[in-house]
Amino acid sequence: MSLINEITKGIVRENPLFRLVLGCCPALAITTSVENGLGMGAAFTGVLVASNIAISALRNIIPESVRIPAYIVIIAAFVTMTDQLMHAFTPALYTSLGIFIPLIVVNCIILGRAEAFANRNPIIPSICDGLGMGAGYTLALVLVCSFREVLGAGTFLGHPVLPGSSPAILMILPPGGFITLGCLLGFLNKLQKKSA
């Protein structure tokens, strides 16, 4: 029961992007198409689950005083592996995500989960935590992407959905990212206030 809880908390209650407001940089930069959002979410989830497993397995061995450098080395290794695997097997996605795959290293959600969860919980809950947080972040990215792609390019996953109208180019450009994320955060805060 509590394992399911570990998964669902990342999707709704502690959604990394909408509730913890972590990992904003990629959420603003790559959310120009739904495909990017899915790709970034998948790469991110893979790295998060792998680093949660490693850090949870080593949690009793890693000395307290050097834990942060150790985490960073572990996370960086997984990110570099993901980067190379994506380059080899999904070249189109690799090109469109560009610099943001290596930048998963400094995505604060991953270090945040290592510090807040994986280093004090056993492996299985840590995997669940990683999956939940990854799914939550992916969903959040896809939501932001959907607004920006539909409004800014008139397409969804590359398929035209707004025939006959000219798309608002602003939504695809950086300001559109801030506007979308801001509106979504405000809307979700309002929802939460009502239900509380």
Next chain:
Amino acid sequence: MRDIVKLSLFLLTVAGVAAAGLSYVNGLTGPLIEKQILQRKIDGFKEVYPQSDRVEDESAKYLKEPHDPGLKEVNVAYRNGAPAGVIYAVESKGYSGPITLLAGFDLATARITAIKILNQRETPGLGAKATQSDFQDRYRHKSAAAALEVTRSVPTRENEIQAITASTITSRAVTKGVNAAREHFTAQFAGGKQP
């Protein structure tokens, strides 16, 4: 003191294990990545100069003298053993990063055969439209003799290229790259010099 040694040894081990994992993945993906980059280039060659039966990288021969820094490669396309066209690999600075493209020229007509964008990081929905064929086709059969110019309206002169709507910077960058190749082509090949 003993603590420091212990801690450094621990970090050393972590880094060592990470490096071992990385070198394993690198060995696994390295050849695949290289093959893919090569394959993309060969496919690109076929698109910009379809009538060739063999393409040779002759950059060492043609890029000896000072040249436009954007020119990366000069490939000569052969047909029936004789040089028939030239394919340039060019890099140009776009709106949000480098744009790499191939530009093909025909030796007999001294015209552009086609261009192909290989890599770009332009804004999706705007500058990224440069990768679509209806933009790349605007360069087809343009003469290599005159510098190409970007125009925002419907082109009236032969050497004009219509820009992508709201993406003049990207259109200019692509045109600048094609022009660099065009100048080199005119100077090295079209002036009667045969490879």
